[in-house]
Amino acid sequence: MNNGTTRARRGRRRGLAALGSAIALALLGGGAAAVPALAAEPASDVAGQTFVIGTDTTFAPFEMTDTSGELVGIDMDLIRAVADDQGFTVDIKPQGFDAAVQALQVDQVDAVIAGMSITDERKKTFDFSSAYFQSGVQMAVSEDSDVQSLEDLQGQKVAVKTGTEGASYAQSIANEYGFELLTLTETTDTYEAVKSGQAEALVDDYPVLGYSIQQGNELRTIGDRQEGAPYGIAVNKGQNAELLSAINTGLGNIAENGTYDEILERYLGDNAPKASDIVAPSTFATDAPQTGEHFVIGTDSTYAPFEFTGEDGEVVGIDMDLLRGIAANQGFTVEIKRLGFDAAVQALQAGQVDAVIAGMTITDEREKVFDFTEPYFDTGVQLGVLEDSDIASYDDLEGQTVAVKTGTQGQTFAESVKDEYGFDVLVSTDTTDMVDAVKAGQAVGYFEDYPVLAYGIAQGSGFKLVGDKEVGGQYGAAVNKGENAEFIELFNAGLANAKASGFYDEVVNTYLGTGEDEAAEASPNIFTVISTYWPQLLDGLKWTVLATLVAVVAAFILGIAFGFARISRLAPLRWIATAYVYVFRGTPILIQAFFIYFALPAMTGIKFDSFTAGALTLSLNAGAYMTEIVRSGIQAVDPGQAEASRSLGLGYWTTMRKVVLPQAFKIMIPSFVNQGIITLKDTSLLSVISLAELTFVSKQIIASTYLSAQVLTVVAIIYFTLITLLTLLANRLERKFNA
Amino acid sequence: MSDTTSTGPWTGRLNTLNGQPKVQVSELHKSFGDNHVLRGIDLTINEGEVVAVIGPSGSGKSTLLRCLNKLEEVTSGTVSVDGEDLTDKKVDLDRVRQRIGMVFQHFNLFPHMTVLENITLAPIQLGKLKPAEAKARAIELLERVGLAEKAEAKPASLSGGQKQRVAIARALAMDPEIMLFDEATSALDPEMVGEVLQVIRGLATSGMTMVLVTHEMGFAREVSDRVVFMADGVIVEQGAPTELFGNPTQERTRDFLSKVL
Ligand SMILES: Nc1ncnc2c1ncn2[C@@H]1O[C@H](COP(=O)(O)OP(=O)(O)OP(=O)(O)O)[C@@H](O)[C@H]1O
Numbered sequence A: 001m002n003n004g005t006t007r008a009r010r011g012r013r014r015g016l017a018a019l020g021s022a023i024a025l026a027l028l029g030g031g032a033a034a035v036p037a038l039a040a041e042p043a044s045d046v047a048g049q050t051f052v053i054g055t056d057t058t059f060a061p062f063e064m065t066d067t068s069g070e071l072v073g074i075d076m077d078l079i080r081a082v083a084d085d086q087g088f089t090v091d092i093k094p095q096g097f098d099a100a101v102q103a104l105q106v107d108q109v110d111a112v113i114a115g116m117s118i119t120d121e122r123k124k125t126f127d128f129s130s131a132y133f134q135s136g137v138q139m140a141v142s143e144d145s146d147v148q149s150l151e152d153l154q155g156q157k158v159a160v161k162t163g164t165e166g167a168s169y170a171q172s173i174a175n176e177y178g179f180e181l182l183t184l185t186e187t188t189d190t191y192e193a194v195k196s197g198q199a200e201a202l203v204d205d206y207p208v209l210g211y212s213i214q215q216g217n218e219l220r221t222i223g224d225r226q227e228g229a230p231y232g233i234a235v236n237k238g239q240n241a242e243l244l245s246a247i248n249t250g251l252g253n254i255a256e257n258g259t260y261d262e263i264l265e266r267y268l269g270d271n272a273p274k275a276s277d278i279v280a281p282s283t284f285a286t287d288a289p290q291t292g293e294h295f296v297i298g299t300d301s302t303y304a305p306f307e308f309t310g311e312d313g314e315v316v317g318i319d320m321d322l323l324r325g326i327a328a329n330q331g332f333t334v335e336i337k338r339l340g341f342d343a344a345v346q347a348l349q350a351g352q353v354d355a356v357i358a359g360m361t362i363t364d365e366r367e368k369v370f371d372f373t374e375p376y377f378d379t380g381v382q383l384g385v386l387e388d389s390d391i392a393s394y395d396d397l398e399g400q401t402v403a404v405k406t407g408t409q410g411q412t413f414a415e416s417v418k419d420e421y422g423f424d425v426l427v428s429t430d431t432t433d434m435v436d437a438v439k440a441g442q443a444v445g446y447f448e449d450y451p452v453l454a455y456g457i458a459q460g461s462g463f464k465l466v467g468d469k470e471v472g473g474q475y476g477a478a479v480n481k482g483e484n485a486e487f488i489e490l491f492n493a494g495l496a497n498a499k500a501s502g503f504y505d506e507v508v509n510t511y512l513g514t515g516e517d518e519a520a521e522a523s524p525n526i527f528t529v530i531s532t533y534w535p536q537l538l539d540g541l542k543w544t545v546l547a548t549l550v551a552v553v554a555a556f557i558l559g560i561a562f563g564f565a566r567i568s569r570l571a572p573l574r575w576i577a578t579a580y581v582y583v584f585r586g587t588p589i590l591i592q593a594f595f596i597y598f599a600l601p602a603m604t605g606i607k608f609d610s611f612t613a614g615a616l617t618l619s620l621n622a623g624a625y626m627t628e629i630v631r632s633g634i635q636a637v638d639p640g641q642a643e644a645s646r647s648l649g650l651g652y653w654t655t656m657r658k659v660v661l662p663q664a665f666k667i668m669i670p671s672f673v674n675q676g677i678i679t680l681k682d683t684s685l686l687s688v689i690s691l692a693e694l695t696f697v698s699k700q701i702i703a704s705t706y707l708s709a710q711v712l713t714v715v716a717i718i719y720f721t722l723i724t725l726l727t728l729l730a731n732r733l734e735r736k737f738n739a
Numbered sequence B: 001m002s003d004t005t006s007t008g009p010w011t012g013r014l015n016t017l018n019g020q021p022k023v024q025v026s027e028l029h030k031s032f033g034d035n036h037v038l039r040g041i042d043l044t045i046n047e048g049e050v051v052a053v054i055g056p057s058g059s060g061k062s063t064l065l066r067c068l069n070k071l072e073e074v075t076s077g078t079v080s081v082d083g084e085d086l087t088d089k090k091v092d093l094d095r096v097r098q099r100i101g102m103v104f105q106h107f108n109l110f111p112h113m114t115v116l117e118n119i120t121l122a123p124i125q126l127g128k129l130k131p132a133e134a135k136a137r138a139i140e141l142l143e144r145v146g147l148a149e150k151a152e153a154k155p156a157s158l159s160g161g162q163k164q165r166v167a168i169a170r171a172l173a174m175d176p177e178i179m180l181f182d183e184a185t186s187a188l189d190p191e192m193v194g195e196v197l198q199v200i201r202g203l204a205t206s207g208m209t210m211v212l213v214t215h216e217m218g219f220a221r222e223v224s225d226r227v228v229f230m231a232d233g234v235i236v237e238q239g240a241p242t243e244l245f246g247n248p249t250q251e252r253t254r255d256f257l258s259k260v261l
């Protein structure tokens, strides 16, 4: 899964636990309507009522407990101010993010405000208020760092928390600025990484950064804020519309009377955004003062739903509506020329048009010649089948025929998976043939660009979507390289407003209707998970095995050395060995890993990469247990054995080597095997210091796919198999030894 | 060796003189924590002499025996072998022990080795014999104790009596000048005692210097040149077997003998 997809599919992630509910949301699905913008309904609808509001327990600066034990934070202050303004009362229940979301689904709470990103996924289950906060990620470095801009990060490391928007952002610019990513599983670890010098910079949500700087964390933000998903207040879909509209009105009012700004400044100080910037765009101003800028835009003749002729003869479509909206929002004018795709591109190169917007996929090839705006649409190929078809997933295509249009992405995709799912491909030369083939029963379905399919469905084509949208390209508007930078800037700014305000969703929904939402998430089984992610899993497995091997061998050596020291006649040796055992048995391995990875470099300046640190941690930890195994194994041998040997004149070491140890090892073997298995399982803990072992990889896959049940099952089976093999091998060895 | 001890110049001569002191214990004290087990032992064992040590349980017989090859750290006093003081830190105990064989009550054979390996381990490891020589010597010893056919057996497959005979062969493999036996037969079923005593008897008649801690009074009387009676960590009485068994001078000796005979 690439990061773009990850980002597109979800907002702020709240650890593994969030996945369960996210999957639940995805399954509940259904419904369409975009979030209404600021509605101007009277407050009286809900005045006097009490609403139960679920929230997170701690997500500073949005919700947290102050010294007097009261829940405060941007969310809390905002919802109270809105309630005041609208004359209703709130009963706030801090339940934790996942619990709050679940409580909302079962109607235990009326609404949730919890720094919750408005995502397409969630919009299937919830209605959101207008965005009340525009989050976004930003980079930060130590206050005393030499790094002043992103350019200074060349050759440095940037700490990110896995699966977050920050991680996607950092990934997306890592090559450009020449830094490396240090992927960690907890936010706190990223801060630790910067403090300890493991990383030069970190990426986090800017409000979190702003707040922590406000709280005296010695950091400094660098680079620009990357706008992320907006936060909204959620209610169950189709329910509580009055509450939602009261909230929207209230938000507008407190933005106007200054309360909103007061709240933001209270928590974010200098980093506080302007309330007007957050609330105002949600109305998607289309009356911006004219800048006098005028652009000639080339487009396709017909490419529904992006550009085609509307009922009144005017060119409409997603591209057109978006472009016009953005022009109005940013105060420029456009003249649209329907040239056909190829002609439009040539016209652009010839300088006959200023820009092209035509469902144009951003490719490396094209980027050599053109500058693109931010992507405004994620496209992709999907399977369409007749509404009453039994086909529910690719697996049902076994033995069937699927239609494609020649030379399309749909054909490429179909060919690539036809063997896997056992279907035949029927190649048509044009779209109508393809659709007709399906309607006539010559094929059970067809692969087509998903917006086209979805648009058709919204138009009543009688089809439905099956399976996932297969990753395709992103559309952007293009200008000639190095020219018309103003257009790019204006378009991007307008696009951001359009997205933040819900205008973008309105446009897309106008054409794609319920199509996108109903893109049924057919749950892939574990075999598809295995086949898709096998290379990644294998890579993780490699690190798991490697770390285990290194640790087991090292622990064995450590165990023997310290085991002998434990029973040495020299007191200092005994003390050292005992201290070693007590320290490493007496502290959790997680703390040891953190210590070696973060604290040690901070204290001594010695830095390890995550594999070295991880293997070292495991070795030292397992070594402590091995020490005790060796010691007790030696001591379990009848002392008469050593006496008999010594009485013959054999020395201490000869006695150990020839008489005591062979017997001791026999006693130790089961404990060795046991420790080996524990060590293997302990490798999974090293994901916290970003060692890309099996568990880490599985978390990554889950983060981008939500397939927690499937992925975890596969991973559990891999571990189980590995450990079973290890046990069988050990049993064999043991038998050999005992023979 | 001779340069490590003040009595060095005497060593060679003492060795060659039959009937001269081979082991000399003087003012030996041994405590285990508060438990004062040996309370001043003076004992001389001459070359070629067979000394039997008898006494009630807990009187310190085993402890005394184990002090003779320093398996036990002594608290005070000296133990000299061929004039070499074993309590001297500079003495190479491993060298001394090569000359002192020991046989344990519970055999202490090495269970992970064959009978042959048990016997050849020390001579080979200590470079005393080449492997082939050590093997030949082991077979010879096994023949002497009547177990030649058990060379390749593991100790676990042997009877108690056989185990103890192997243990004796193992001790003899280093050609010791002194043999220490700590109740070599008391862990054996009665019908196996005879075969082991037979081997020890053979050794005694061959002129080996031996110290036997034993409960077999008849055997002690038969094979020993001298019997030492211990009680409460001291030597109460010692003398020729006929005297000590026939005419004990001490009340405690009489008392003990009346119970065991
Ligand atoms: N390793 C040891 N640690 C502590 N005490 C010991 C140890 N070995 C022997 N003792 C004690 O020393 C005393 C003498 O024991 P020893 O084994 O020498 O007696 P013994 O005369 O051989 O008795 P037995 O006829 O029962 O074998 C006993 O009180 C015993 O508990």
Ligand SMILES: [Mg+2]
Pocket (backbone or CB within 6 Å): B061, B062, B063, B183
């Ligand atoms: Mg004893």
